[in-house]
Amino acid sequence: xxxxxxxxxxxxxxxxxxxxxxxxxGGLSPEWTDVLQAVVAAGADAVExxxxxxxxVMDGPTIQEASIRALAxxxxxxxxxxxxxxxxxxxxxxxxxxxxxxxxxxxLRFARSLAAAGVAGAILPDLxxxxxxxxxxxxxAAGVETVLLxxxxxxxxxxxxxxxxxRGFVYGVSRMGVTGERASVAASAGVMAKRLKAVTDKPVLxxxxxxxxxxxxxxxxxxxxxVVASALLRVVLxxxxxxxxxxxxxxxxxxxxxx
Amino acid sequence: xxxxETIGGAGMGRPGDDxxxxxxxxxxxPEALVPACLELEEAFAQAWGDPGFRAELDDLLxxxxxxxxxxxxxRNLSERLGVRxxxxxDELNHTGSHKINNVLGQALLxxxxxxxxxxxxxxxxxxxxxxxxxxxxxxxxCIVYMGEVDVERQALNVxxxxxxxxxxxxxxxxxxxxxxxxxxxxxxxxxxVETTHYCLGSVMGPHPYPWMVRELQRVIGDEARAxxxxxxxxxxPDVVVACVGGGSNAAGxxxxxxxxxxxxxxxxxxGGAAIGRGxxxxxxxxxxxxxxxxxxxxxxxxxxxxxxxxxxxxPEHAHLAVAGRAEYPTVAxxxxxxxxxxxxxxxxxxxxxxxxxxxxxVMREAGRGIPSGSTVLVNLCGRGxxxxxxxxxxxxxxxxxxxxx
Numbered sequence: 001x002x003x004x005x006x007x008x009x010x011x012x013x014x015x016x017x018x019x020x021x022x023x024x025x026g027g028l029s030p031e032w033t034d035v036l037q038a039v040v041a042a043g044a045d046a047v048e049x050x051x052x053x054x055x056x057v058m059d060g061p062t063i064q065e066a067s068i069r070a071l072a073x074x075x076x077x078x079x080x081x082x083x084x085x086x087x088x089x090x091x092x093x094x095x096x097x098x099x100x101x102x103x104x105x106x107x108l109r110f111a112r113s114l115a116a117a118g119v120a121g122a123i124l125p126d127l128x129x130x131x132x133x134x135x136x137x138x139x140x141a142a143g144v145e146t147v148l149l150x151x152x153x154x155x156x157x158x159x160x161x162x163x164x165x166x167r168g169f170v171y172g173v174s175r176m177g178v179t180g181e182r183a184s185v186a187a188s189a190g191v192m193a194k195r196l197k198a199v200t201d202k203p204v205l206x207x208x209x210x211x212x213x214x215x216x217x218x219x220x221x222x223x224x225x226x227v228v229a230s231a232l233l234r235v236v237l238x239x240x241x242x243x244x245x246x247x248x249x250x251x252x253x254x255x256x257x258x259x
Numbered sequence: 260x261x262x263x264e265t266i267g268g269a270g271m272g273r274p275g276d277d278x279x280x281x282x283x284x285x286x287x288x289p290e291a292l293v294p295a296c297l298e299l300e301e302a303f304a305q306a307w308g309d310p311g312f313r314a315e316l317d318d319l320l321x322x323x324x325x326x327x328x329x330x331x332x333x334r335n336l337s338e339r340l341g342v343r344x345x346x347x348x349d350e351l352n353h354t355g356s357h358k359i360n361n362v363l364g365q366a367l368l369x370x371x372x373x374x375x376x377x378x379x380x381x382x383x384x385x386x387x388x389x390x391x392x393x394x395x396x397x398x399x400x401c402i403v404y405m406g407e408v409d410v411e412r413q414a415l416n417v418x419x420x421x422x423x424x425x426x427x428x429x430x431x432x433x434x435x436x437x438x439x440x441x442x443x444x445x446x447x448x449x450x451x452v453e454t455t456h457y458c459l460g461s462v463m464g465p466h467p468y469p470w471m472v473r474e475l476q477r478v479i480g481d482e483a484r485a486x487x488x489x490x491x492x493x494x495x496p497d498v499v500v501a502c503v504g505g506g507s508n509a510a511g512x513x514x515x516x517x518x519x520x521x522x523x524x525x526x527x528x529x530g531g532a533a534i535g536r537g538x539x540x541x542x543x544x545x546x547x548x549x550x551x552x553x554x555x556x557x558x559x560x561x562x563x564x565x566x567x568x569x570x571x572x573x574p575e576h577a578h579l580a581v582a583g584r585a586e587y588p589t590v591a592x593x594x595x596x597x598x599x600x601x602x603x604x605x606x607x608x609x610x611x612x613x614x615x616x617x618x619x620x621v622m623r624e625a626g627r628g629i630p631s632g633s634t635v636l637v638n639l640c641g642r643g644x645x646x647x648x649x650x651x652x653x654x655x656x657x658x659x660x661x662x663x664x
Contacts (some may be wrong), residue, residue: 054556104555151291177450
């Protein structure tokens with residue numbers, strides 16, 4: 001069964017759009033939901049909402065800093081979901097966090113909390129195929145699509161299984177490393193997109209290190225679209241409000257639409 | 260090797276293919292590191308069954324590390340406490356702790372896998388020094404991640420690592436101690452996995468590390484079993500005691516006695532009692548018991564000993580605790596400082612602050628929880644040179660006051 005996230009991304013793709021999924025750390029500032037809405041108004045097709053974790057091992061300095069700042073404000077999974085429940089942004093939301101926060105609440109309760117807050121999907125980067133089965137089942141039962149990640153070192157057979165089990169879209173990691181802005185896109189990003197496109201017709205998005213409009217266009221030549229996280233958060237961390245973040249996302253949107 | 264049929268009975272055999280010890284363990288790692296874990300699991304399983312590999316490791320342990328470590332009857336301490344205390348002297352190993360046992364095995368594996376760069380985390384610095392030592396011996400590049408707090412309180416070990424040719428990278432994130440050093444080591448590894456082996460220092464992390472590191476530390480328990488059998492006319496000690504942070508020295512000595520009636524005791528720092536005060540949780544690749552808040556954010560541990568300053572514990576220890584095969588009491592920092600001084604004065608052995616936890620528990624429980632006349636085997640897993648400056652500061656230059664904490 002195709003969920004809301006996948007259906008919306010497929011619909012946009014069929015219109016000929018390249019997909020743009022920005023990432024916003026939940027609870028980063030008092031106005032973070034305004035930032036979220038500005039990101040949507042500027043042309044996001046879906047938004048990843050980071051639920052900050054104390055030990056984000058897959059994240060580079062920018063998302064670490066955003067996570068620490070959000071946690072220092074007293075942000076909790078419950079506070080983020082409560083704020084999301086009060087707004088309707090008009091595009092699917094995907095929660096991105098680490099598994100311990102789901103495990104502590106209980107898989108099913110966490111999945112139901114996401115669904116109740118209007119969140120369509122979830123990304124848990126420390127749950128590989130071998131460990132994610134129980135979570136995927138509970139999430140599906142709650143109506144939450146679990147997006148799985150593939151990495152450049154993932155062998156073909158695993159890659160096919162990741163693509164088959166992933167819901168919403170398939171998240172291709174552009175290069176070996178943690179999240180963070182980069183001066184250039186690794187050649188592995190294109191290879192990753194091609195390999196995934198060869199085994200699935202689900203939307204294929206590439207993330208990790210996609211920082212500029214030029215890079216987004218470059219990566220989208222092979223992929224259906226991009227996830228942009230650290231470069232956007234850098235705008236917020238440097239003091240930018242909803243308007244500045246909206247301008248940044250609009251720049252990405254414009255470049256992707258111009259191809 | 261076969262899967263441990265006694266899992267649930269806590270037999271300390273090989274975990275299942277899912278890396279589980281009962282409910283604990285597993286491989287909660289980013290996809291980018293899963294192939295490396297699978298490669299390591301296969302490489303270790305093959306090597307561990309390969310007599311050539313085992314012989315090469317045994318040679319290194321004997322000729323380079325100085326094994327077997329002696330078993331010492333602590334006569335003065337025994338007389339004082341009314342229990343018979345035997346010390347397994349792993350602090351006499353080259354580099355001053357049990358960490359070298361694990362590192363030499365992983366260095367051989369690194370070479371076998373065709374890699375040439377090691378990354379490691381370190382708390383007290385003992386694992387970092389051991390890794391830097393093996394890197395020097397094998398000609399590997401070596402990066403050691405160490406929390407800024409630990410860089411300060413273990414300055415001597417930082418200098419030793421530099422002397423050995425390793426680069427020490429201070430970690431400024433989070434609590435700036437061991438858990439954050441592990442985060443940074445993992446971040447390095449995911450960026451460098453093609454050429455780099457993560458030389459993890461304890462019985463934690465994703466499968467196969469908890470199993471592999473326990474097997475590489477099993478030499479402590481195997482030796483101690485034979486040595487105590489000889490000393491006790493075929494008998495076994497009543498109690499086997501070791502300190503537990505991640506728990507590698509405890510796992511190593513427990514493995515030699517898990518099939519006996521000996522009571523197995525892992526002593527935790529009061530400010531880092533993952534077993535007892537922790538809840539099941541997932542961090543750093545495995546499911547175990549973890550100090551965390553109600554939302555699942557990992558709490559910081561606090562201990563006078565940098566090597567035990569970790570909010571989690573190896574998954575097999577969580578399993579041994581739940582299965583009732585081992586017990587995990589705590590001791591306070593003040594008692595640890597007293598034990599540090601008492602062992603120094605009674606036996607002429609300055610222990611590291613980590614095994615001083617085990618000694619402190621024996622001091623407290625002798626004649627109480629440990630019946631008088633019992634035989635107690637203590638794993639003295641490290642020596643106290645590295646801690647002398649810090650203890651001097653804590654005692655304000657006045658040994659004998661017993662003050663501290």
